Amino acid sequence: MNPIQQILYKYPLMILDGAFSTELERRGCDLNDPLWSAKILMENPEIIGAVHEDYFRAGADCVITASYQATYEGFMKRGLTKQEAKEFIQLSVRIAAQVRDHFWENPENRINRPKPLVAASVGPYGAYMADGSEYRGDYGLTQVQLMEFHRERMNTLIEAGPDILACETIPCLVEAKAIVNVLEEHPQVYAWISFSAKDGERINSGERIEDCARWLHTHPQVVAIGVNCTPPEFMESLIVQIRKGTDKPILVYPNSGEHYDAQTKNWHGCSSGLCYGDSAKKWFEKGAKLIGGCCRTTPQDIREIAVWGRK
16 A cells, blocks of 8 residues: 555655765765765664664654665675675665664654654666766666666665655656656555756756656656755745646655755755745645655754644
8 A cells, every 4th residue: 555645644744854964974974985875884884773763753754765876786886796785775774664663662652643664765877876967867878778777776675675665866757767667567566756856847857847747647656756855945836836747745855955066076055044844834835745855954854844744
């Protein structure tokens, strides 16, 4: 059964977690690496569990696994065997599920909230490239080639038993189509598709998000559509545009408002300056039903959403 529908049937809002890499760096992890946060699966998986727990305690109804940049190709470039790569990809799901289950054992953590979900992150091809192309979508690959890239990792994540797949930061419709085609090889599996956007109407490839939503609307295994890793000032407009193409639940988890330089791998500028919880309430009023945070957001931001979202 569709796990998002189960939550939204009982609750008006599903709260997602916030930035993962930001919290790892705050704990001293060096992520300046082609594997990015996925390298912590090899080096210190306990820290990954600690970040998930922080977000559950902040009020998240769902955590996203540390598999965004975890690919067979990436791990094997590092010298791992294929079997070792598989084990680390699946470890990302097991860590999140174990932390969730331990959290849920405490009756005090069950008050006025659903049992949290584990969403297995499926990052775009550009994340594996580690060159910022997930913010452009100019891969030059066909849909079939993208299906071949995503298939084995998606199969591996599905085998680990997450509640849902979080197909996120997708910059172009052809990649979304490739992912959905692979998803449909597993009829009992559900996913959300979340695009990265360049403005209030278009995803990073330049395609209209309304058209993307309209295409995804006809595919029942895609149970929510939205945007992430996008400046918060575009959220309200993007929600309106997505709603033109679908009546499925809309999810938004923007970054903090700072600008990421893919060449220097640094963040510049200031955050939006608004209370994150207040901004999130506006997105909810516009029609978003799943709300969290992406790059540079924190457990405190998620806690601010829970303040009004749990009423």
